[in-house]
Amino acid sequence: MTQFSKTLAFLAIGVASSTVAVGQTSTPIGTDAQMNLNALATSPATSNVRMFDNRYQGVKGSPYFLEAWVPGTVELKTNNTGKSEVFKDLRLKYDVFTNLLFAVLPQTKDTIQFSTAPVLTFSLELPTNPSPLLFTRxxxxxxxxxxxxxxxxxxxxxxxxxxxxxxxxxxxxxxxxxxxxxxxxxxxxxxxxxxxxxxxxxxxxxxxxxxxxxxxxxxxxxxxxxxxxxxxxxxxxxxxxxxxxxxxxxxxxx
Structure with a gap:
């Protein structure tokens, strides 16, 4: 079983491995893009992966910037190297209340949650905006x-x-x-x-x-x-x- 397959198995019980994803800021395409998305699922940023729970059950109002999943891009820090990795072709949902970001991987359809600590920027493609809306610190x-x-x-x-x-x-x-x-x-x-x-x-x-x-x-x-x-x-x-x-x-x- 590959490391990525193992990670997906761990996702089912809410545990992820901590394989390091390494790379520079880029716009990956084709096979490189899928490798990067696989790396996202196994990166330290997703070490707290878990599926959605019922923590907002019975609460009126939404914790999310948008209720719908929308296409988006995430830029993550690569350890302490001063470099970063760009992950595209994701579907994102931003939990504003807890400052957490959720993503759906396009090939596996797995939902992952990762801490926003390593996130430099992320963007959401909104139906009402002509260009993606950028979020940054x-x-x-x-x-x-x-x-x-x-x-x-x-x-x-x-x-x-x-x-x-x-x-x-x-x-x-x-x-x-x-x-x-x-x-x-x-x-x-x-x-x-x-x-x-x-x-x-x-x-x-x-x-x-x-x-x-x-x-x-x-x-x-x-x-x-x-x-x-x-x-x-x-x-x-x-x-x-x-x-x-x-x-x-x-x-x-x-």
């Missing part, structure tokens, strides 16, 4: 708040020519049940709710922005007057992600 996040050091941020608008970029963190918070009896008016179930947070990254710093004019002007103080005029002339309400994208995109032209 940001070095500026730790300086803003050490609790954000391991968080992944979706790149809503990438930087142009070193100008400001817009990212968001799709977090989930849990409201605990407060059920004290059959006739209680309290909350009878645990509930997960969305807490999307937007950030502008500019000049080596990261600032949180809310969906209002005052917040975005404070995040880009050097351009505040021009942005204020732009918002007024374009009659931008500043109450949606689309509005925020328009303003940050305009800031990149200044």
């Amino acid at each position: 940001l070095k500026e996040a730790k300086a803003l708040d050490p609790a954000l050091a391991e968080s992944f941020f979706a790149v809503v608008l990438d930087s142009e020519g070193g100008k400001a970029k817009l990212v968001k963190r799709v977090a989930k918070s849990k409201i605990e049940a407060n059920f004290k009896g059959a006739y209680s008016s309290g909350q009878a179930y645990d509930e997960l709710i969305d807490e999307t947070q937007y950030y502008v990254v500019a000049n080596g710093a990261m600032r949180r922005v809310k969906l209002n004019r005052k917040s975005v002007l404070e995040a880009l103080p050097d351009q505040a007057e021009k942005l204020k005029s732009f918002i007024s002339s374009q009659k931008i309400a500043m109450n949606s992600e689309t509005d925020l994208i328009k303003v940050v995109a305009y800031s990149q032209t200044l």
Whole structure:
């Protein structure tokens, strides 16, 4: 039995081997691609492999960025070599609440879960987006708040020519049940709710922005007057992600 076959057998009982996957950042195709996917199933990143469980049973709301499995790509660190390996042709699901990533291997259809610790980036191909949505860690996040050091941020608008970029963190918070009896008016179930947070990254710093004019002007103080005029002339309400994208995109032209 090959090592990969053994690993798949272990998957059935929730155990994986820890064979090391080695390689540089690349875009593998054909046989190389399948070898890389096989390596993903046996890499240290998947040493905590397990199948889905019922931990969210009875909880209202979803822990996932998207309920559906979507095509995606994952870039993993290769030990301490400073190199990385890119795994394509996966179907991914991101558990935002626990910061875990799930993948379905295309050939075997096995579902694996791996810690996000070795993950550098991952991208999801969304039906509503013309291009894949990239998730990445940001070095500026730790300086803003050490609790954000391991968080992944979706790149809503990438930087142009070193100008400001817009990212968001799709977090989930849990409201605990407060059920004290059959006739209680309290909350009878645990509930997960969305807490999307937007950030502008500019000049080596990261600032949180809310969906209002005052917040975005404070995040880009050097351009505040021009942005204020732009918002007024374009009659931008500043109450949606689309509005925020328009303003940050305009800031990149200044």
